[in-house]
Amino acid sequence: MRPISKRHLLHAAWFLLAAVGTPAIAQAWPTKPVRMIVPVGAGSAPDVIARIVGEKLATTWGQGVVVDNRPGAGGIPGMSGLARSAPDGYTIGFVPAAMGTITPLVFKNPQFNPDHDLAPAVTVGISPLMLVVPATSGIQSMADLAKHAKAHPGKVNFAAPQLNSLPHLAGEMVSKAGGMGMFTVPYRTPPEAVAAVLAGDAALTVDGVPSLLPHMKSGRLRAIGVTSAQRLPGIDVPTVAETYPGYEAIGWFQIIVPAGTPSAIVERINADVNRITASPEVIARLSELGIYPRQDSVAAARAFFVQQQGAMKHLVNELGVQPQ
Structure with missing residues (x-):
């Protein structure tokens, strides 16, 4: 016993x-x-x-x-x-x-x-989290991201904030849902991943809303999707689920x-x-x-x-x- x-x-x-x-x-x-x-x-x-x-x-x-x-x-x-x-x-x-x-x-x-x-x-x-791309990017929506990724297989860099973090897994989930095959580059911290997108070293990243809003308001980043099941009040950004039903992270x-x-x-x-x-x-x-x-x-x-x-x-x- x-x-x-x-x-x-x-x-x-x-x-x-x-x-x-x-x-x-x-x-x-x-x-x-x-x-x-x-x-x-x-x-x-x-x-x-x-x-x-x-x-x-x-x-x-x-x-x-x-x-x-x-x-x-x-x-x-x-x-x-x-x-x-x-x-x-x-x-x-x-x-x-x-x-x-x-x-x-x-x-x-x-x-x-x-x-x-x-x-x-x-x-x-x-x-909720948000997916963002450089404002200078031609990617305007989740559909645009999928189209761009499929046209450049394995070459669209996803800046993952911290390996196996929720934002990292949320981004991988998007890539899988859209059959995008994005190339993941892990960073040590979310600010480093955001900096990579701002510098044009990565096509997109995923992070919390508060840390991304200042860059959106300054016109440097564009949000193309939020990870909640419903749109967020006061933020005119479609949900990822509107493109990939059932998605939530x-x-x-x-x-x-x-x-x-x-x-x-x-x-x-x-x-x-x-x-x-x-x-x-x-x-x-x-x-x-x-x-x-x-x-x-x-x-x-x-x-x-x-x-x-x-x-x-x-x-x-x-x-x-x-x-x-």
Whole structure:
């Protein structure tokens, strides 16, 4: 018989407590500061969003919310740290889409299993991506891109921001959907990929809306598609799905907790975050970062995670991405 680990005993103890008195647990919680693990570096866009939400949660809870940045290796230090934390509500994670659903697929030893170790509590918002080309390019649409790529097989460079990132996979997905056979050039960071397109070294790249808008407004880049299922408010750019039905590749952010966290605490987190992201002030601040708030229940947040997880598994398998 395999010995029972200390972690599983801890989870079992919390499940027992939850069964006995979850309302009391949630009513008393939190009585001390809450740590929010963010698996990216300080100053990055996800970190900024996490701090906006954390600041509001601290006010709501009357306790500090301490942001704990743990960047590197596809978010593994942060995600594995979250997975190993006590399921007591005093450690939560602010998780971007890639770390939750792509990292477990593209690393041989991610050191955490999202199905067993983690539990989504609430979706903070979604973050669509945009495909851009140089404004001097003759490519005006997704159809133009496909036509150009097919006329120059293997010669249309796609500047991929970070290997196996969501923008990278989103671009590969476009190439596959249109039978374009684009030549992928991986860059270390999204700004480097954008710089390559601006310099004319690449035909296109994919990135988040906020980082691309200034270049669009300056007239240096042209957007030819957004990766969400619907067009974005205030941005007159067709969706990729209008050319390739069924296409969708979105970023998102969720508050995720260690598996076994008492359900009453998870429900409390869900309700408080939903109230925060429904406030006009937070909606305005997030919109500046290209984030569209999304209020959902705990069950809906978990269903959304599973749906996105399935989509990423399908995509990684379709593209033949090998774990590193």
